[in-house]
Amino acid sequence: MSQDSPKVAVTSLVKSFDKLPVLRDVNLEVYAGEVVVILGPSGSGKTTLLRSLNFLEQPDSGTIRVCGHGISIARGQPLSREDKQQITQLRQKTAMVFQAFNLFPHKTALENVTEGLISVRKMEKSQAIARGRALLKQVGLAEKADSYPAKLSGGQKQRVAIARGLAMEPEVIFFDEPTSALDPELRDEVLSVMRQLAGAGMTMIVVTHELRFAREVADRVIFMEGGAIVANEKPAVFFDDGASPRIKQFLNRY
The missing domain is CATH 3.40.50.300 (P-loop containing nucleotide triphosphate hydrolases)
Structure with a gap:
């Protein structure tokens, strides 16, 4: 520290x-x-x-x-x-993780994580997807990459939100x-x-x-x-x- x-x-x-x-x-x-x-x-x-x-x-x-x-x-x-x-x-x-998750309901877990990388950081889509999958694996959700928020539990949604925050380093x-x-x-x-x-x-x-x-x-x-x-x-x-x-x-x- x-x-x-x-x-x-x-x-x-x-x-x-x-x-x-x-x-x-x-x-x-x-x-x-x-x-x-x-x-x-x-x-x-x-x-x-x-x-x-x-x-x-x-x-x-x-x-x-x-x-x-x-x-x-x-x-x-x-x-x-x-x-x-x-x-x-x-x-x-910085990144902010909210009480209410604030995920895009029309995007999959992977798309939620990669959105900022592609739209803000202008990262190549293939590179963003690779990083997104690695982050979902880090938070224990590799198998939920293609799931939409409506199909995720609250804990899973929050872990996707954390992965999304981490994506921006x-x-x-x-x-x-x-x-x-x-x-x-x-x-x-x-x-x-x-x-x-x-x-x-x-x-x-x-x-x-x-x-x-x-x-x-x-x-x-x-x-x-x-x-x-x-x-x-x-x-x-x-x-x-x-x-x-x-x-x-x-x-x-x-």
């Missing part, structure tokens, strides 16, 4: 929806090879923070730097042309509640793939309620409440040694 400069750096991030504060002066750094899990109650700002990192949500103010591409946002100021170029470059270095993957729509057996399929990625050194930021995953795989656990980061600890401290009464109360619910 490199400690040279952070892969993700967030400074003084603020975001409101209809004057309701959702992120309050959030500061965070994530280094190469780190797995950072974000926990917190519903409405704490976890997903908004994650979506702000690749500008699926535009913050009101603050600075975001991801994989060497930085944008400073001033309240009330539109994004400049250079800012938009930075966002495009930032997105090319991201430096950082953001996971937004990747297992919350799945039953326990299917959750384990997805978490197993995520463990493999962590073991291979992928930088990951994961919003989840999977406490066992956080305890066993995370390098750091972030706890958010009321739009702010109220704890940023190693798992041993977060779960065992230094948990505040509020965090203990939260953990006892799961």
Whole structure:
């Protein structure tokens, strides 16, 4: 795990929806090879923070730097042309895995994985197909290459979504509640793939309620409440040694 400069750096991030504060002066750094899990109650700002990192949500103010591409946002100021170029470059270095899979229903598993390679990266179709098949094999779905999403279980859909993200060779993957729509057996399929990625050194930021995953795989656990980061600890401290009464109360619910 490199400690040279952070892969993700967030400074003084603020975001409101209809004057309701959702992120309050959030500061965070994530280094190469780190797995950072974000926990917190519903409405704490976890997903908004994650979506702000690749500008699926535009913050009101603050600075975001991801994989060497930085944008400073001033309240009330539109994004400049250079800012938009930075966002495009930032997105090319990251991947997002969503709770709802977001697969193309009219495309097979293989076509979902290769779509970005062909349309965005302009890769030769034969080369993209070879890479797509290798990635489906990596997530345990080689035999489902020609299946459409409607014929896949939730866990299989999420693994296809992970393969699709990996196809673009991201430096950082953001996971937004990747297992919350799945039953326990299917959750384990997805978490197993995520463990493999962590073991291979992928930088990951994961919003989840999977406490066992956080305890066993995370390098750091972030706890958010009321739009702010109220704890940023190693798992041993977060779960065992230094948990505040509020965090203990939260953990006892799961």
